[in-house]
Amino acid sequence: MLNKLIFSETDIKTETDNLKSEYVLEMKHLKKSFGENHVLQDISLVLNKGENLVILGQSGSGKSVLIKCIVGLNEADEGKLFILGNNIEDIKAEEVIELRKKIGFLFQSGALYDSMTVRENLEFPLRRQLHSLTKETINSLVSEALENVGLSDSIDITPSELSGGMRKRLGLARTLILKPEIMLYDEPTTGLDPITSKEISKLIVEVQKKYNTSSIIITHDIECTKLTADRIIVLRNGICEAEGSYSDFENSEDEWIKSFFEK
Amino acid sequence: MEKHISHIAGNENQMKEITQGASSGNFSNSIFKKFFLEVSMITIFTLRFFKEVWKPxxxxxxxxxxxxxxxxxxxxxxxxxxxxxxxxxxxxxxxxxxxxxxxxxxxxxxxxxxxxxxxxxxxxxxxxxxxxxxxxxxxxxxxxxxxxxxxxxxxxxxxxxxxxxxxxxxxxxxxxxxxxxxxxxxxxxxxxxxxxxxxxxxxxxxxxxxxxxxxxxxxxxxxxxxxxxxxxxxxxxxxxxxxxxxxxxxxxxxxxxxxxxxxxxxxxxxxxxxxxxxxx
Incomplete structure (x- = not known):
């Protein structure tokens, strides 16, 4: 059943109390503006452990800003953010950093470092975060990460030599190499052909199963949504417009939602 | 580190907003404003360099x-x-x-x-x-x-x-x-x-x-x-x-x-x- 989302403080509190241990991420009345442009007007949502939550919305609806607020690339103007049960306002900056290290972020463009090889791209986060690792451990982690995304043969080439799909997979491998508990995907299938999009979507599901990650997937690709979503939230004009499963949305009578889901 | 970065980034963002605001108003005025704001932003950037260079x-x-x-x-x-x-x-x-x-x-x-x-x-x-x-x-x-x-x-x-x-x-x-x-x-x-x-x-x-x-x-x-x-x-x-x-x-x-x-x-x-x- 498709729910119009109008969260009140009490609703959230009750839900939080009931399921607190299951939430890996929670937002309460998050707001973000850029000058006069109120991108996020009042966002409240939760991400359950082991869940794939897809956030759908038109371009400019604030989807990317929303997940950038989670990792700290954008700072929310108002609202509360809980990561793994901790309100980030109540803990020290160093603890926030430690919590955010448990979050992986796959950028829309892959954001691969052009000046480095595939191997160096994967080694970079390892060397920065896990200083005590030996060369052998780093090599085995790099090999495992590349094997997971089917790029074992591309270890010594530069990202410019990779196709769009391979770049996305490498971006995913780089994010997964630190074994994050929460994964944030920013439009993982944008700019890819339907076959590669399907491959990436399947990879997202495989990753979730293999590492038991909880994921937020930002997209406007309905095929990707169908393949990956356990739950869907639709953003419209900076607020959560609706929430439900894929079949709820598919059978919705709402004209705007129908236009989104029609093939 | 994060708070420090966001503080400085905040200053830079503020300056950017002012720079955008400077584009309204009369032409020569806005050029002068933009010039001085650009100089201010480069100064802030340079100060940030001197702050970061000593830190491990x-x-x-x-x-x-x-x-x-x-x-x-x-x-x-x-x-x-x-x-x-x-x-x-x-x-x-x-x-x-x-x-x-x-x-x-x-x-x-x-x-x-x-x-x-x-x-x-x-x-x-x-x-x-x-x-x-x-x-x-x-x-x-x-x-x-x-x-x-x-x-x-x-x-x-x-x-x-x-x-x-x-x-x-x-x-x-x-x-x-x-x-x-x-x-x-x-x-x-x-x-x-x-x-x-x-x-x-x-x-x-x-x-x-x-x-x-x-x-x-x-x-x-x-x-x-x-x-x-x-x-x-x-x-x-x-x-x-x-x-x-x-x-x-x-x-x-x-x-x-x-x-x-x-x-x-x-x-x-x-x-x-x-x-x-x-x-x-």
């Missing part, structure tokens, strides 16, 4: 890599330019000195010109064109392709890793390049002298070193540190704050060269004034 972790490997790219890779261009400048200056000066019967002063005149002014200034301008634009374009493309954001979510301070290392490398490498360019330029001058005359290598360089004093060499060398710093900080600022996609990359590279070259001339004017104070 120190990126020695990246500093070495950048020094190799900025210093070693620039040498062929700087060397060729220095040789040509030395040669051309000698050939062009000869007829004038002949009119006054002072051809024997040619090595001394060329040496003082190259060491005091032409070597540092021309090398710095070449450096602004090659390295300044390179830094501007590279950082801008990293910014628009979200590589800088990716670094931040890998919990690497991108300002330290990208900006501090490049600015330090440029500050240290330009003086070395100027010394090399001066040496090659003097050799070019020796070749130029011998195109229409015959002066031995030993005699030429004896005259060169006799004509040079500490006050010719030292201030000229010191100002090159400032040239290198200014070129790199302007290039980094333009790249790090680029926007508007690929168009922004081109703009960042272009304005890195223009403003970097302008800074070289401004610093040179100040340096000449300071030097002349000590000479008098």
């Amino acid at each position: 972790p120190y990126e020695f490997n990246e500093l070495l890599r950048q020094s190799f790219l900025i210093g070693y890779k620039s040498f062929p261009l700087v060397g060729i330019t220095g040789f040509i400048i030395g040669l051309v200056l000698t050939v062009q000066s000869r007829p004038t000195l002949m009119k006054f019967g002072a051809v024997s002063l040619l090595p001394a005149m060329v040496a003082v010109s190259i060491i005091r002014e032409i070597g540092p200034a021309i090398t710095a301008l070449i450096f602004a064109g090659k390295v300044g634009s390179g830094i501007g374009a590279e950082l801008a493309s990293m910014k628009v392709t979200e590589q800088i954001d990716a670094m931040q979510v890998s919990w690497t301070n991108p300002f330290k890793y990208l900006v501090v290392t490049r600015v330090l490398s440029a500050t240290l490498m330009l003086p070395l390049l100027v010394v090399l360019a001066d040496a090659v330029g003097l050799f070019g001058a020796y070749v130029g002298v011998n195109l229409k005359g015959s002066v031995s290598f030993h005699l030429f360089f004896s005259q060169v070193f006799q004509s040079l004093e500490f006050k010719d060499v030292f201030p000229a060398f010191i100002k090159t540190f400032f040239f290198g710093f200014a070129i790199a900080i302007v290039g980094s600022y333009k790249g790090y704050n680029a926007n508007k996609g690929t168009e922004g990359v081109g703009k960042a590279a272009n304005s890195a060269v223009v403003f970097g070259s302008l800074m070289v001339f401004l610093i040179d004017v100040v340096a000449v004034q300071i030097t002349s104070l000590f000479e008098n």
Whole structure:
């Protein structure tokens, strides 16, 4: 059943109390503006452990800003953010950093470092975060990460030599190499052909199963949504417009939602 | 670290908003406002450099890599330019000195010109064109392709890793390049002298070193540190704050060269004034 989302403080509190241990991420009345442009007007949502939550919305609806607020690339103007049960306002900056290290972020463009090889791209986060690792451990982690995304043969080439799909997979491998508990995907299938999009979507599901990650997937690709979503939230004009499963949305009578889901 | 970064980023964002606001209102007013706001933002960026440069972790490997790219890779261009400048200056000066019967002063005149002014200034301008634009374009493309954001979510301070290392490398490498360019330029001058005359290598360089004093060499060398710093900080600022996609990359590279070259001339004017104070 498709729910119009109008969260009140009490609703959230009750839900939080009931399921607190299951939430890996929670937002309460998050707001973000850029000058006069109120991108996020009042966002409240939760991400359950082991869940794939897809956030759908038109371009400019604030989807990317929303997940950038989670990792700290954008700072929310108002609202509360809980990561793994901790309100980030109540803990020290160093603890926030430690919590955010448990979050992986796959950028829309892959954001691969052009000046480095595939191997160096994967080694970079390892060397920065896990200083005590030996060369052998780093090599085995790099090999495992590349094997997971089917790029074992591309270890010594530069990202410019990779196709769009391979770049996305490498971006995913780089994010997964630190074994994050929460994964944030920013439009993982944008700019890819339907076959590669399907491959990436399947990879997202495989990753979730293999590492038991909880994921937020930002997209406007309905095929990707169908393949990956356990739950869907639709953003419209900076607020959560609706929430439900894929079949709820598919059978919705709402004209705007129908236009989104029609093939 | 995060709070500190967001505080400084907040200042920069505030300035950006004011800059955008400055575009309304009358034309000349807004140009002045934009100019002063741009200067303020570069100042904030520079202050951030001085704040970050002392803090660990120190990126020695990246500093070495950048020094190799900025210093070693620039040498062929700087060397060729220095040789040509030395040669051309000698050939062009000869007829004038002949009119006054002072051809024997040619090595001394060329040496003082190259060491005091032409070597540092021309090398710095070449450096602004090659390295300044390179830094501007590279950082801008990293910014628009979200590589800088990716670094931040890998919990690497991108300002330290990208900006501090490049600015330090440029500050240290330009003086070395100027010394090399001066040496090659003097050799070019020796070749130029011998195109229409015959002066031995030993005699030429004896005259060169006799004509040079500490006050010719030292201030000229010191100002090159400032040239290198200014070129790199302007290039980094333009790249790090680029926007508007690929168009922004081109703009960042272009304005890195223009403003970097302008800074070289401004610093040179100040340096000449300071030097002349000590000479008098």
